[in-house]
Each structure stands twice: as C-alpha cells, then as structure tokens.
Amino acid sequence: AQTVTQSQPEMSVQEAETVTLSCTYDTSESNYYLFWYKQPPSRQMILVIRQEAYKQQNATENRFSVNFQKAAKSFSLKISDSQLGDTAMYFCAFLNNNAGNMLTFGGGTRLMVKP
Amino acid sequence: DVKVTQSSRYLVKRTGEKVFLECVQDMDHENMFWYRQDPGLGLRLIYFSYDVKMKEKGDIPEGYSVSREKKERFSLILESASTNQTSMYLCASSSGRDRPSPLHFGNGTRLTVT
Numbered sequence: 001a002q003t004v005t006q007s008q009p010e011m012s013v014q015e016a017e018t019v020t021l022s023c024t025y026d027t028s029e030s031n032y033y034l035f036w037y038k039q040p041p042s043r044q045m046i047l048v049i050r051q052e053a054y055k056q057q058n059a060t061e062n063r064f065s066v067n068f069q070k071a072a073k074s075f076s077l078k079i080s081d082s083q084l085g086d087t088a089m090y091f092c093a094f095l096n097n098n099a100g101n102m103l104t105f106g107g108g109t110r111l112m113v114k115p
Numbered sequence: 116d117v118k119v120t121q122s123s124r125y126l127v128k129r130t131g132e133k134v135f136l137e138c139v140q141d142m143d144h145e146n147m148f149w150y151r152q153d154p155g156l157g158l159r160l161i162y163f164s165y166d167v168k169m170k171e172k173g174d175i176p177e178g179y180s181v182s183r184e185k186k187e188r189f190s191l192i193l194e195s196a197s198t199n200q201t202s203m204y205l206c207a208s209s210s211g212r213d214r215p216s217p218l219h220f221g222n223g224t225r226l227t228v229t
Binding site: 095 | 150154157160165203205207209211215217218220222
C-alpha cells in the first residue's frame with residue numbers, strides 16, 4: 001500500500017513571494033503518477049499539476065512547479081508570485097498505474113496568502 | 116466541462132437514520148468514487164465503481180454501502196448514521212479510457228450526525 005505524507009499542516013506566505021509545500025510518499029512501485037490538488041474555500045477540488053514518475057523533468061504549470069526527487073520519494077510544490085487566490089488547502093496525491101485509477105491523498109496543507 | 120453534482124451541500128441527520136448521498140456526473144465517465152475528508156487525514160477512499168452495478172471497497176468502507184444502478188449516478192448510503200460519520204463527503208468521477216485520468220470532483224456534502 002502507498003502512503004503520502006504532508007508534514008506542514010499550515011503555511012502562510014506574503015503576496016508576490018514564493019512558497020514551497022512538501023510531500024513525501026512511500027511505495028515499492030515504479031510506474032506511478034503524482035498530483036497536486038487545490039481546494040479553495042468553495043470546496044471545489046482543482047487539479048494543479050501532475051508528474052509522471054518515468055519523467056525526470058519537473059512539471060511546470062505557469063506559476064506552479066514541482067521538485068520531483070524520485071530516489072528520495074519527494075514531490076514538493078513551488079508557488080511563485082503568490083496571489084490571494086492561491087489561498088486554499090493543497091493535497092498531494094499518488095496514483096499507482098498498475099492498480100486502477102484510485103488516488104491516495106496526503107493529509108493536506110492549508111496555505112494562507114497574506115496581502 | 117465535466118460536471119459532478121452532489122445533491123446536498125449541507126446535511127444534518129440524527130443518529131440511527133438511513134442517509135443517502137447522491138452524486139451525478141454528466142460526462143459518461145466509467146469510474147466513480149466516494150471519498151471522506153477529515154482535517155489532518157486528507158481524503159480517504161470509501162468505495163469506488165468502475166462500471167454499472169459494480170462496486171469495490173476502498174480503504175474505509177465500514178458503515179457504508181453504495182449503489183450504481185445507472186452509469187451517471189453513484190449513491191453513498193449510511194445504513195445507520197453515527198456521530199463518527201460526521202464529515203465532508205466528496206464524490207469524484209474519471210474516464211476509464213484514459214490512463215491516468217484526472218479526477219473531477221463535486222463540491223462536497225458536509226454531513227453532520229447529531
């Protein structure tokens with residue numbers, strides 16, 4: 001079974017600054033995907049970014065990028081130029097590509113962007 | 116855009132009541148999921164379904180059952196609600212044809228059992 005750990009229950013950042021959210025996972029699988037989801041106060045879960053384990057290049061989506069360290073089983077999310085709309089819960093998630101389409105989620109990090 | 120609709124945003128029920136949480140998706144997705152969200156625990160999978168009339172237990176199925184009579188609808192049933200089932204419930208769907216397929220979530224139902 002896979003486990004996903006987010007060690008920072010809460011974080012805050014000043015608007016326009018950069019923040020990094022941590023995520024580690026434990027698996028014996030080699031074929032998997034990793035995701036970051038955002039849940040704003042509206043409660044709608046939104047996919048932020050995803051990373052295929054077989055790709056060495058870190059995924060990037062506009063102001064969001066990841067630092068994927070496969071050997072260390074680490075998958076952190078960097079948010080650059082933080083905006084007030086980035087205030088949300090952020091969840092790291094793991095998908096074992098050999099076991100259907102079920103995601104395993106971390107406990108979440110609550111991010112507050114301050115003006 | 117995929118739309119996943121959960122019938123209630125807030126629900127208050129009494130201990131021992133039978134509770135139905137309904138979820139409907141409009142994108143002809145094969146896969147549907149029910150998650151429970153609790154502070155510090157993230158989202159935990161209760162049940163999922165890959166096809167009509169098919170269901171599989173997730174990580175925390177105790178106290179719950181599900182029904183999938185039609186492809187677009189996936190219902191979560193609490194046979195006899197208990198206070199420890201007070202939580203946020205999230206429904207999600209995904210395509211069975213794409214791998215991996217992104218999950219599309221509903222807006223959640225916050226259930227309080229008193």
